[in-house]
Amino acid sequence: MSSDLVKRFNELQGLDESKVPARYLAEQTCALKNRCALCKSRGFIFEVSGALTTVNLCSCVKSCTKCLGHASSTDASGISQPCKSPPLHVTLSHFNAAQIPAKYAQASLGTFTNFSGNGKDVVMFVRNWISHFKPRGIKGFILGGGVGVGKTHLLAGVIKALVLKGYSAAFVDFFQLLAQLREAYASDKSDASLIQPLMYTDLLVIDELGKGRNTEWELTILDQLVMGRYNENKTIIASTNYNLNEDVPLNQNLSLEEDSFSYGSFASQQYMPLARRVGPRIYSRLKEMCHFTQLNGKDMRGGS
Numbered sequence: 001m002s003s004d005l006v007k008r009f010n011e012l013q014g015l016d017e018s019k020v021p022a023r024y025l026a027e028q029t030c031a032l033k034n035r036c037a038l039c040k041s042r043g044f045i046f047e048v049s050g051a052l053t054t055v056n057l058c059s060c061v062k063s064c065t066k067c068l069g070h071a072s073s074t075d076a077s078g079i080s081q082p083c084k085s086p087p088l089h090v091t092l093s094h095f096n097a098a099q100i101p102a103k104y105a106q107a108s109l110g111t112f113t114n115f116s117g118n119g120k121d122v123v124m125f126v127r128n129w130i131s132h133f134k135p136r137g138i139k140g141f142i143l144g145g146g147v148g149v150g151k152t153h154l155l156a157g158v159i160k161a162l163v164l165k166g167y168s169a170a171f172v173d174f175f176q177l178l179a180q181l182r183e184a185y186a187s188d189k190s191d192a193s194l195i196q197p198l199m200y201t202d203l204l205v206i207d208e209l210g211k212g213r214n215t216e217w218e219l220t221i222l223d224q225l226v227m228g229r230y231n232e233n234k235t236i237i238a239s240t241n242y243n244l245n246e247d248v249p250l251n252q253n254l255s256l257e258e259d260s261f262s263y264g265s266f267a268s269q270q271y272m273p274l275a276r277r278v279g280p281r282i283y284s285r286l287k288e289m290c291h292f293t294q295l296n297g298k299d300m301r302g303g304s
């Protein structure tokens, strides 16, 4: 309730303000200051829309009489102030631009449960990394590990933690990005509208690094992403099913399109070195830009 309404209430009742019933005064604070079971007082809720996670204002904020649902209100001097920092509209737009897969709508570092291997240490590493994050000049990381150990879950958790701190992020499933690019070319569009936004976000997250047919064109796209971020001094974090081990000798004569590595059984791909998948140029750049961290544990997806 606005202070005008309280004043009018006072006039009507002939009371001084100290005697205004508490519930009216309580209504003067933003709904975000109250406890909301739905959004845990964050002001927004994660929802699923098609293949992506979307974020919407919680009903508590929408019906807030202090800010009339804008999660910002005007103070006595007439200046509009956000009810929350970072402002809710910034958080919402960053989340909705991040393209988190719907499957990971509820994923966070706190909901990671695969401690059958070194999960505890990796989560600690990731939390520590988040606490030191800045948009430029910080080394990212690549999580290596088998299928279903929870790498993508952790990457989604990192996005959420950083967006809540006010940073922007983009999640890219590399395979899907390639499909979108092919679609763009087919309809005579340039790739700039898809690639450019990935250069400017505070954080770029690449899921399934090395996945694909590894044609020269695909590696050119990866090179653009990696070099683009490198030149901007910006961070990449990624996951890969390929072997991060740097001691695996590089065979530079190996064809990068070799089919046996693209469509062979997944188990054999897992131990294929990433260096060989992406080639020495991209690999050495990634090594410079990222910590290489292995996540071990059981396959939590169930089934094979």
Ligand SMILES: [Zn+2]
Residues within 6 Å of the ligand: 029, 030, 031, 032, 061, 064, 065, 066, 067, 068, 069, 070, 071, 072, 083
């Ligand atoms: Zn409010």
Ligand SMILES: [Zn+2]
Residues within 6 Å of the ligand: 036, 037, 038, 039, 040, 041, 042, 043, 044, 058, 059, 060, 061
């Ligand atoms: Zn709420």
